[in-house]
Amino acid sequence: MKHLIVYCHPNPDSFNNAIVDAFISSLKEKGHEVVFRDLYALRFDPVLKVSDFEALREGNTPSDIVAEQEHIKWADAFTMVYPIWWTGLPALIKGYIDRVFSYGFAYAYGEDGKMNKLLSGMKGLIINTHGTTADLYSSMGMYDGLKITSDTGIYEFCGIEPVGHIFFGGVTQTDDAERKRMLEEVKEKAVSLFE
Numbered sequence: 001m002k003h004l005i006v007y008c009h010p011n012p013d014s015f016n017n018a019i020v021d022a023f024i025s026s027l028k029e030k031g032h033e034v035v036f037r038d039l040y041a042l043r044f045d046p047v048l049k050v051s052d053f054e055a056l057r058e059g060n061t062p063s064d065i066v067a068e069q070e071h072i073k074w075a076d077a078f079t080m081v082y083p084i085w086w087t088g089l090p091a092l093i094k095g096y097i098d099r100v101f102s103y104g105f106a107y108a109y110g111e112d113g114k115m116n117k118l119l120s121g122m123k124g125l126i127i128n129t130h131g132t133t134a135d136l137y138s139s140m141g142m143y144d145g146l147k148i149t150s151d152t153g154i155y156e157f158c159g160i161e162p163v164g165h166i167f168f169g170g171v172t173q174t175d176d177a178e179r180k181r182m183l184e185e186v187k188e189k190a191v192s193l194f195e
Contacts, residue, residue, distance in 0.1 A: 001194055002033045004075035008082040008093040010040050015171050015179060016129055020081050022183045023127070026190035035071050039092050044068075046095020056102055068100040077123045077194060078160055080150075084130035084167075087142060089150070097154055106158040117159025124160035125193060126150055127168075127186065134169030143167055163193045 005024065009016040024034050039046075045064060055062055061069070072078065082093050089097070101107075108116045128146070130137065137143055143165075151162040166189060168182050 001076045002035075002074055003027055003077045003079060003194075004035050004037065004071050005079045005081065006037045006039065006093070006096065008039045008080070008090050008096075014083075015168075015182075016081055016083055018179070018183060019127055019129070019168075019186050022186045023079070023081070023190050026187040027194070030191055030194075032194065035074065037068070037071060039096055044092065044096060046092045046099065048095065048098040052099060056104065061102075061105075065099050065102065068096070069102075069105055072100070072119070072122075075122065077125070077163075078119075078155075079125040079127065081127045084128050084146065087145075101154070101158060115157075117157070120159030122160045123163045123194065124151075124155040125162070125164050125166070125189075126155075127166045129168045129171045131172040132169060133173070134167065137167070137169055164189060 005020065007016070007020050011017070020036070024036060027034055052062060052065070056065075080093060082090055088094070104118075106119050108118060110116050132142075146167075147162075147165050151165055154160075155162045166185070171179070171182075174182075
């Protein structure tokens with residue numbers, strides 16, 4: 001299976017980076033192909049501009065958007081790895097979605113007015129970390145809200161089949177043993193979710 005992994009964290013020494021490393025190594029051990037896109041390392045521009053709209057409407061998609069869309073077209077599976085900040089997506093990954101999942105590429109309306117989900121056939125996974133404890137996020141209904149906005153509002157809207165959404169809470173307060181357990185879970189899910 002061909003995997004596109006889009007990663008968003010400014011600190012290369014973060015636990016998110018360890019998650020990505022564990023995920024990629026587990027996929028490769030099972031013979032999967034992987035393309036990794038680190039949005040910070042790429043200096044991806046997250047700002048959707050009027051010029052983007054005009055270029056897309058004229059069929060002149062900006063080259064940085066085309067590059068990312070080509071990776072998506074190549075992939076069978078799309079995984080995003082990022083921290084939850086202020087109960088949502090970091091601005092950089094939200095901007096990636098805003099610009100790359102454009103009308104006519106990720107979705108479109110047919111002549112009958114019905115939505116065409118243009119990324120159908122792909123599988124999708126999201127892996128998130130957050131500093132707040134898992135118990136608190138769960139009791140607040142935050143996990144349900146995040147799944148609705150990301151799994152349903154982004155993935156399903158475009159036809160990507162969500163196969164999982166992994167949350168690791170309280171990562172700033174956990175010890176090495178717990179982090180090791182989390183990484184083992186990532187490795188196991190890389191195998192079980194994409195068999």
